[in-house]
Amino acid sequence: MCARLVILAGVPALVELVGATRQYGEFVALDDIHLALRPGEMAFLVGPSGAGKTTLLKLINREIRPTSGEVWIDGLPAHLLRTGRVADLRRRVGVVYQDYKLLPKLTALENVAFGLQVSDLGASDEEVHDRALDALEAVGLGDRANAFPHELSGGQQQRVAIARAVVVQPSVLVADEPTGNLDLETAWQVMKLLEHIARFGTTVLIATHNLDIVRRMQRRVLTLVDGRLVRDQPAGRVGRLAWASS
């Protein structure tokens, strides 16, 4: 299996989709997607419900394979990876969901530590504890480390989920509607946190319906409609959003 590097403006791409198509029977969820993301780049994936946003994120995390085309993640061909090697890719891709997916019987610290423990058997107890606490402090929850998920607000739970995703220091972070359950102010805080993570070199791709935040962030925006990438607006030039205005 060979690695692949696509150079974007002198920087190798961390995420690259080449003619990626995904079908479910006759239904085409994604159609011939060409896309490349650089290290440290933050991008939004927007589009109406059923446009293929979640499918695209699943391709990146190798939850599914493309029906045709290629998906390269940090040099790994996700489209070719056998099941036994998916774990290698997953350690390079952090995932954040709208419903947080925290384990209810574990504290915030244990939830973050759990992600590290199962992905890195070489980490000692002390290292796991310190890194999990660091990650919680990085998302502003160092003082709530011993709280259980039900004792945390939605925004706090999402930050714990982000801490769990980044504690293994992934190259890529994908977030599927991370602010879907949050009020605007909390959503804004979570977005600033993701922006902060991107600043340290992690590629961040966020699927969202929250167009206010997309406009305010002024980051690259990829618009999907009916499984096709209809628009790719570079950072700082986000004006009208194609599908929202149509």
Add this chain to the structure above:
Amino acid sequence: MGVVLKAPFPRRQRPLTVARNTFRHLFLDSARAWVRNLGATGPALGSMTLLLLLSGLVGLTAYTIQRLAATQATDAAILHVYLRDDATAADVAALRARLGADPRVAGVGYTTKAAALQHAQSRPGMSDLAGAADDNPFPASVDVRVRSVSDVGAVASTVGTNPPVDPILPTSYNPTASDRIQKALLVVGIAGGTFLLLLGFVAVAVTANSIRTTIMARQSEVTIMELVGARRWMVRGPFLVEGAMTGGVAGLVAGLITLVAGVTVVAAGRSTFAQIAPGVDAGVCLLAAALILLAGLVLGSAASLYSVHRQLEA
């Protein structure tokens, strides 16, 4: 907010850490989860214990029967020619010489009346009978070791009219007894095997179901593990260990019961048992217990493997 995550820690004693974490994840965490889910695994544990216990008892019985059959096969090739009490030494010697010259005969021995009595007194249930009569009721015999069991009947038919031979019960040859025993053994074997197969199927199905329930109950944990990059064996391993634990505990309980029951019976009825169950002693019971434990581990792991494969691979 805004604290930079630390770079990875220096990895000192990494192999030791990996080994410790692997052991903890695979065994300690699995043991804790197994104890926590004991209510759910109870039916599987019970049915598997019952299966293994019955297997152990049937196994011991089968071993006993096999030894009995082997003894019977050896005995069947020995033909006792019973002698009249008034048979002369010359007639007996002539009979022994004639039988010894028969090419179908491997050897000829002689048992006196006194030896026959002594032998009878050593057999369970016969000692009272032997002592009940004033006279020695047991006849002397010429003991003929026939080369092939199939020739025993033919050899027996040649001695019936000899002068020293008892005219009422000339020989120990019983043409129908052997067949009856063989048929009975076959029927018992088929019935026991079918019963055990059925019970084994039930036990494996119940165990597989209980593991499936466990996986479903911990689906979110499994999903998160897979999403954060846990290797396949890390996700599946603990479930296999839990299945093996269910089988192992069932095997241990069933094995101990078999061992205790076997040793107790052997010790309590040594004189009787030596004849009824030849070859069964504490060592055989211990071996049976070990085999039951092993069978439990294999059954539990296999049921778990099947369930994990079906549930997680799907």
